[in-house]
Structure formats: C-alpha cells, structure tokens
Amino acid sequence: MTLDCNRTVVEVFTETCSQFADSPAFTCLGHxxxxxxxxxxxxxxxxxxxxxxxLKPGDRIAVQLPNVLQYPVVVFGALRAGMIVVNTNPLYTSSELKHQLTDSGARALVVLANVASAAADVVAETDVEEVIVTELADLHPPLKSLLINSVVKYIKKLVPAFSFASSRSFKSVMKATKAEVQPHHATPEDVAILQYTGGTTGVAKGAMLTHHNLVANMLQVNQQMGDVFRKNQDIFIAPLPLYHIYAYTIHCMCAFSLGNENLLIPNPRDIPGFAKALKGVPFTCFVGLNTLFNALCRNEDFRALDFSHMRLSSSGGMALTHHAAKQWEEVTGTPVCEGYGLTETSPVVCINPRYGIRLGTVGLPVPQTQVKVIDEEGSELPVGEAGELCVKGPQVMKGYWQRSDATAEAIDAQGWFKTGDIATIDADGYVKIVDRKKDMINVSGFKVFPNEVEDALAEHPDIIEAAVVGMEDEESGELVKAFVVSTNSALTEKQVREFARQSLTAYKVPSSVEFRDELPKTNVGKVLRRELK
Incomplete structure (x- = not known):
C-alpha cells in the first residue's frame, strides 16, 4: 500500500480539526x-x-514546555505561522540551553515559568528576541487557572525567581491577538522540527525533520497498528515528554490524526499523582518505557486501577527487559508492543504487531522501510548475524542542521542511515537490537553487550533495575561492571554474581557490582551509562 506523504503537518492538522471538531483532543490537570x-x-x-x-517563516522558535495544554497549541501555532519548532527539554541547564538556542539560531522562546530561571541566565547571549512565559494552568478556565498557578507558585514554591530584560506572558499574548492567522503554504520538504540528539554522547546536533518525514512516520505507524488503533474512540495516556520525538509522533501526530484523546501527564516522576490522574479514566492505549513500567507496577494505587478498557501498551526509548514486560502484563492484562526508532528517523523504524509480539525483539519494520545490517567494512550480513543496523525510508531526516560532514557520515549516497546500533534480523524480518555500538564491552576479545547482562540481572526478584558498563583492565582490556538498584539492603555482590552465572557465560558475568539508590537517567528515563562509566 502506497502512503500519501505529500502533505504537510499543518494540512493534516487542519483536516483533523475539521473532522473531529467537538471531540476531546488533549486533557491535562482536569481540563x-x-x-x-x-x-x-x-x-x-x-x-x-x-x-x-x-519573526518570518523559516525562523526557529524554541518550545521549552512539559506535557501541558500549551504545548500542542504553541507547536501547531508555530507550524501554522511557518516557523520551525525547536523542541527543548525543560530540564536543561543554562549551558545546555544556550548551546541549543545558539546552534539553532532560535529567535523566539516559549518557556514554562517553573524552569525559566535557566533561560533567564543565558538568553541575552543568544539571538532570541521574543520570550513568552507561560504558567502551568494558563489554558484552564480563569478561576481554576488562578487557583492552580497560585498553589504552584506560592504554596508549593515550584517557580524559582527569574528575570528577563524583555518578555511577555502567554495569557497576554493570547488575549491581545484578535486577527485571523494568514495561511502559510509550506511544502512537504520544508523543515518542520529541529530535534536535538546526541546530547548523551557528545555535542547535541539538530536533526532536521521535514513535514514529509513526520507525516510519513504518522502514516507508517497508523498502518502498522491498524488492527488496534481506532478512529475517535481511544484515550492515549501521554506520560513521556512531547518534546521528545517518540511521544510527539505518537500523541501529536498518530493519535491526534485519528481523532483520539491524549491525557497529558506533566510530571510522570510523581507516581502517586500519576496513578491518581488515571483513576476513573477508561484509557485504552498506554505509551511508556521500561523504567516507567517498573515504577508504576510497584505502586499499589496503580495496580488497583481498572484496566478493562486497555487495548495497547507501547514501549520505546530504551530496551524493554523481559522482567518489566512480564510484570506489566500481569498487572494490566495487556502485553507490551516494543518498538524501535531514533530521532533521525522521526522516530519509528520497527514495531511489534499487537497480535504478533516476539518478546526480546523490536518487531517488524513499518511500511515502506528497508533495514539491513552491515559489518565494519560496510558489507551486508546474512540473516541472524549481528552488525550495524541501517535504515532507509521516507521518515529518515533531511540531515543535521548546519552539519554537512556529520550528515554525510550518517547517511550514505543511496539514502541508508547508519544507526550506530548493533542488531540482528531473523528469517521472518523481526529485528533484535543487541546494543549500542559504542557501548559494546570487549573482554579478552569476546563481545559483551550490556543489554543482555542487564536483562539477566533484572530477572532477580530483589533487583529493580541494573546498568552495565565496561571498565578498563590491563589484563583483559575491559571488565564488566554492574550498577544495581535493589529492594533488599542485605543483597550482596557475591549473590548478584552467582545469580548472573545461572544464565550468562563466564566472561559476561559482572566482575564487580556496585549498589546505588538510583541510576542516572535522561529526562525520558533512559539510563546514562556514560555517567556511570
């Protein structure tokens, strides 16, 4: 089936709003x-x-918002005006934010008051000339807005002091604007979003995602999941940040285009608050990732929820462990469809079909997507052999913003994008991600992939989560070291290593184990192995 990708995000948006005008689109904090x-x-x-x-069409506007109602309003508004959206993490430090604003050449910034202090420190050193500050409940009815914003600011004291030389409030901006928007006619090949990536491995680069890329991936996912996604009937739970491309595509493109409701969770780390927000909601689709599944399954209020309407659980962003998948299915009655993607691929490359899940794999490529694995010399490898995964399809980015060398390194002349992930492809086309190429551990010439060891350790009943890295060793080159978070303070290093020996070859067994209260993670919940190393 051919996908009609020659539309812009704005055209899809306009058609959807017309078709489902009076249906709920986004819900947050009770509104x-x-x-x-x-x-x-x-x-x-x-x-x-x-x-x-x-501002003129093509100018960049940074959007530094968590999952609140203002996010879709601002992003779709910016795209309708012909701007390029720069999705920006609200948890960024001043230096991280300065890099992104400077690198993208952003001329405007929309920021939540709670995190505006970091921007206030650096915005004068960038090209940003318009700063719009919004508070948590600015799009709620007046009395409720005043109540929530006052509690957040004055009682919970969650808004640190900040000061911009010049800024406007989101409420004043929305009140002052009476005129109609003048339609901007973008082309499918125009850049819609600059999505920064690589911040955990080096200097963050902006992946240029075009309207064509985003619409293509929306259609690919909707077609692949056509047996479970329904039109105008589903409620998607959205705990993962919309400024992350995985959540953006699933919630603001896929679910939205089908006329479905998205329940936005502003702070998924507040597990009791999360469970409370879901109470009484007949949700049908849940989008999460491994660490979130683990945390929710340990919460009694979450376990007590009504899961009878659930039709789909989707996982991405990091490897799903067997333990987390089994526990989630026991609690919710719904298996997890693990998928795989990258910022550079808008992001979805593969998904496990709802009724053809193979645990331990990331499923089958979405329509019109080719995948292959190659060796160090670039030669394609046969079925079952591990090598670097390469992807080709309409969702592959235009390139890296102002980095032609990095683009040429990542995408070859035939359009194949080199992912940096080690994978195998079986005879039925299912893809298994073995690990990140850069994370592979070399023990006396033997390859050890951290994901495999982490998965084995997660099977221990007392281990909540584990992370594995390679540590330099004079004798064997590298040794395997495990960092473990446990519910049992009496658990010993020896016991962990003995447990690992039951399922792992000797050279894969951690030579040392360090216990931690928590593991360092990105804003999405992905473990930062680099920091542990």
Missing part, C-alpha cells in the same frame, strides 16, 4: 481542549507570531 479549541487557540498564537513580532 480538556476539543479539536475545535486547539485549532482556534493555535490560530491565535500563529496570528500573534505573524502580526505582533518580527
């Missing part, structure tokens, strides 16, 4: 916006950008 309201509010924001600022 819901319909598709009609998202269309109206995003139009007002777009009109503000067009008529009250000096």
């Amino acid at each position: 819901t916006l319909t598709f009609r309201e998202v269309e109206h509010l995003s139009g007002r924001f777009a009109a503000f950008l067009q008529q009250k600022t000096n």
